[in-house]
Amino acid sequence: xxxxxxxxxxxxxxxxxxxxxxxxxxxxxxxxxxxxxxxxxxxxxxxxxxxxxxxxxxxxxxxxxxxxxxxxxxxxxxxxxxxxxxxxxxxxxxxxxxxxxxxxxxxxxxxxxxxxxxxxxxxxxxxxxxxxxxxxxxxxxxxxxxxxxxxxxxxxxxxxxxxxxxxxxxxxxxxxxxxxxxxxxxxxxxxxxxxxxxxxxxxxxxxxxxxxxxxxxxxxxxxxxxxxxxxxxxxxxxxxxxxxxxxxxxxxxxxxxxxxxxxxxxxxxxxxxxxxxxxxxxxxxxxxxxxxxxxxxxxxxxxxxxxxxxxxxxxxxxxx
Amino acid sequence: xxxxxxxxxxxxxxxxxxxxxxxxxxxxxxxxxxxxxxxxxxxxxxxxxxxxxxxxxxxxxxxxxxxxxxxxxxxxxxxxxxxxxxxxxxxxxxxxxxxxxxxxxxxxxxxxxxxxxxxxxxxxxxxxxxxxxxxxxxxxxxxxxxxxxxxxxxxxxxxxxxxxxxxxxxxxxxxxxxxxxxxxxxxxxxxxxxxxxxxxxxxxxxxxxxxxxxxxxxxxxxxxxxxxxxxxxxxxxxxxxxxxxxxxxxxxxxxxxxxxxxxxxxxxxxxxxxxxxxxxxxxxxxxxxxxxxxxxxxxxxxxxxxxxxxxxxxxxxxxxxxxx
Numbered sequence: 001x002x003x004x005x006x007x008x009x010x011x012x013x014x015x016x017x018x019x020x021x022x023x024x025x026x027x028x029x030x031x032x033x034x035x036x037x038x039x040x041x042x043x044x045x046x047x048x049x050x051x052x053x054x055x056x057x058x059x060x061x062x063x064x065x066x067x068x069x070x071x072x073x074x075x076x077x078x079x080x081x082x083x084x085x086x087x088x089x090x091x092x093x094x095x096x097x098x099x100x101x102x103x104x105x106x107x108x109x110x111x112x113x114x115x116x117x118x119x120x121x122x123x124x125x126x127x128x129x130x131x132x133x134x135x136x137x138x139x140x141x142x143x144x145x146x147x148x149x150x151x152x153x154x155x156x157x158x159x160x161x162x163x164x165x166x167x168x169x170x171x172x173x174x175x176x177x178x179x180x181x182x183x184x185x186x187x188x189x190x191x192x193x194x195x196x197x198x199x200x201x202x203x204x205x206x207x208x209x210x211x212x213x214x215x216x217x218x219x220x221x222x223x224x225x226x227x228x229x230x231x232x233x234x235x236x237x238x239x240x241x242x243x244x245x246x247x248x249x250x251x252x253x254x255x256x257x258x259x260x261x262x263x264x265x266x267x268x269x270x271x272x273x274x275x276x277x278x279x280x281x282x283x284x285x286x287x288x289x290x291x292x293x294x295x296x297x298x299x300x301x302x303x304x305x306x307x308x309x310x311x312x313x314x315x316x317x318x319x320x
Numbered sequence: 321x322x323x324x325x326x327x328x329x330x331x332x333x334x335x336x337x338x339x340x341x342x343x344x345x346x347x348x349x350x351x352x353x354x355x356x357x358x359x360x361x362x363x364x365x366x367x368x369x370x371x372x373x374x375x376x377x378x379x380x381x382x383x384x385x386x387x388x389x390x391x392x393x394x395x396x397x398x399x400x401x402x403x404x405x406x407x408x409x410x411x412x413x414x415x416x417x418x419x420x421x422x423x424x425x426x427x428x429x430x431x432x433x434x435x436x437x438x439x440x441x442x443x444x445x446x447x448x449x450x451x452x453x454x455x456x457x458x459x460x461x462x463x464x465x466x467x468x469x470x471x472x473x474x475x476x477x478x479x480x481x482x483x484x485x486x487x488x489x490x491x492x493x494x495x496x497x498x499x500x501x502x503x504x505x506x507x508x509x510x511x512x513x514x515x516x517x518x519x520x521x522x523x524x525x526x527x528x529x530x531x532x533x534x535x536x537x538x539x540x541x542x543x544x545x546x547x548x549x550x551x552x553x554x555x556x557x558x559x560x561x562x563x564x565x566x567x568x569x570x571x572x573x574x575x576x577x578x579x580x581x582x583x584x585x586x587x588x589x590x591x592x593x594x595x596x597x598x599x600x601x602x603x604x605x606x607x608x609x610x611x612x613x614x615x616x617x618x619x620x621x622x623x624x625x626x627x628x629x630x631x632x633x634x635x636x637x638x639x640x641x642x643x644x
Binding site for chain 2: 089090091092093094095099100101102103108109111113116118119120121122123124125126127128130131149150153154156157160161313314315316317319
């Protein structure tokens with residue numbers, strides 16, 4: 001990786017952080033409705049992972065999807081506009097926080113039913129295999145999704161059909177408010193892949209360089225035709241499951257301990273100690289990202305509401 | 321025209337579409353090596369190969385879910401559910417994904433997908449394997465629900481479904497695969513979302529679909545002996561629903577009977593009658609009658625099962641009542 005690539009990744013991480021912090025404020029002001037699941041604390045996973053993909057690789061994820069959308073190349077404007085339910089949003093204001101996508105950017109959504117997108121991922125991968133493409137489908141999901149039947153059906157089929165899927169578990173240690181050890185029969189999620197003969201690794205998900213390295217290796221293996229692979233990234237979300245989570249299930253000092261291991265802080269230390277970038281240069285990127293998000297908020301707030309006739313569009317594809 | 325069975329009609333539709341478009345493939349339990357549990361895909365595996373005739377594990381969520389994903393990439397999968405009763409274990413993918421992805425992402429995704437499922441009772445398979453839950457699926461905007469009653473319609477509608485860019489649930493009836501009918505020669509399609517008058521008449525309108533059509537045609541013959549001419553409107557598609565032929569017929573006969581195999585409560589008949597009340601109240605000469613399944617889980621015992629299912633005499637007496 002050269003310097004400009006590093007700075008780009010750093011920029012993506014701080015852009016996501018600012019986007020999420022602003023989204024939280026807009027939610028408190030009542031400008032964002034519904035649910036809002038923040039990605040703060042997990043930025044290294046998505047950023048490192050998606051930096052390792054090739055353009056033909058598809059990405060599909062769960063409902064904690066704003067950061068993933070940014071990493072896939074959606075603009076902060078269209079993400080913020082979607083959060084505000086505006087016509088200029090990436091899903092025209094019809095999907096909201098949990099349902100963002102852009103197949104042109106090979107981002108196949110934001111899916112809100114826990115685990116339900118894993119079977120979809122097997123189909124995306126089947127699409128590539130059937131058509132002889134060499135793309136890999138990268139499917140991200142939380143630890144909570146590994147306890148539902150969809151996970152097991154999808155893992156099984158991916159191995160039986162030798163599908164080009166990179167399964168990625170973001171283990172943030174809580175399925176909503178229930179700790180992994182209270183919900184999962186095995187302590188490490190990766191052990192579940194063993195049951196399906198799927199090779200797997202457990203990686204520190206707070207360190208973007210480790211994430212990227214693991215992703216590059218796993219993607220290469222899947223692309224070579226060896227079938228599915230699971231990466232489990234240990235990570236942590238600083239905020240509640242969604243806005244309005246009272247967080248009775250964890251102690252403040254647990255959150256503080258993880259915040260010391262902040263993924264942005266870790267990357268900053270790496271970049272400065274390796275003399276890839278000065279603290280001053282990184283601060284400038286911070287300021288720039290802050291400004292971009294400020295503009296994205298202005299864009300979203302000044303964007304039009306969807307026209308009333310939009311209520312009835314896109315229920316069905318119009319047949320020619 | 322050639323006289324063929326419903327099974328042959330469905331099989332031909334899939335075969336011809338697979339020959340026509342390499343993006344069409346079929347997947348499901350026992351569709352390949354076995355040749356289909358109802359022998360619809362007999363010979364497909366040897367002809368098209370394992371890539372296009374894909375045997376799956378007994379794993380309905382991923383049968384439907386992976387077909388959705390493949391459809392998102394531009395393929396035209398046909399996902400076969402061995403019976404519609406197993407659709408409940410794939411329910412999330414049918415109603416939360418297939419029906420919604422196009423709308424919810426602002427039109428980003430198209431789903432040229434067909435889910436084939438066999439329903440219906442009368443084969444002593446007891447409560448879990450004999451249901452006609454069609455209306456549950458027809459409830460969801462975004463889904464298209466088709467259920468034909470003749471081989472001609474089955475072939476033409478299934479071809480349209482495979483060529484459609486929308487997700488279509490295509491419901492067949494387990495006791496109708498041997499039903500015979502005339503089918504046009506060569507390639508033809510029948511448009512989805514069009515009801516059809518299957519028998520003209522002047523005295524009463526019978527609205528029905530799928531197995532109900534077979535029963536209603538028999539009932540109409542009985543009624544004709546008494547000089548009663550029933551007009552039968554076959555819905556063929558439950559969503560989107562084409563009410564025009566229904567209303568046109570009703571405005572002529574002023575009396576109607578609804579016939580369906582599913583339960584009466586919240587059923588197809590409830591929907592159609594309600595629409596008649598809303599849109600043609602002034603033409604009403606008698607309360608609308610509904611013939612449907614008794615409100616019980618279907619029992620195994622043959623006599624009890626037949627008691628629960630709608631029968632020809634039920635239709636005959638319902639018609640006579642609305643004509644009183």
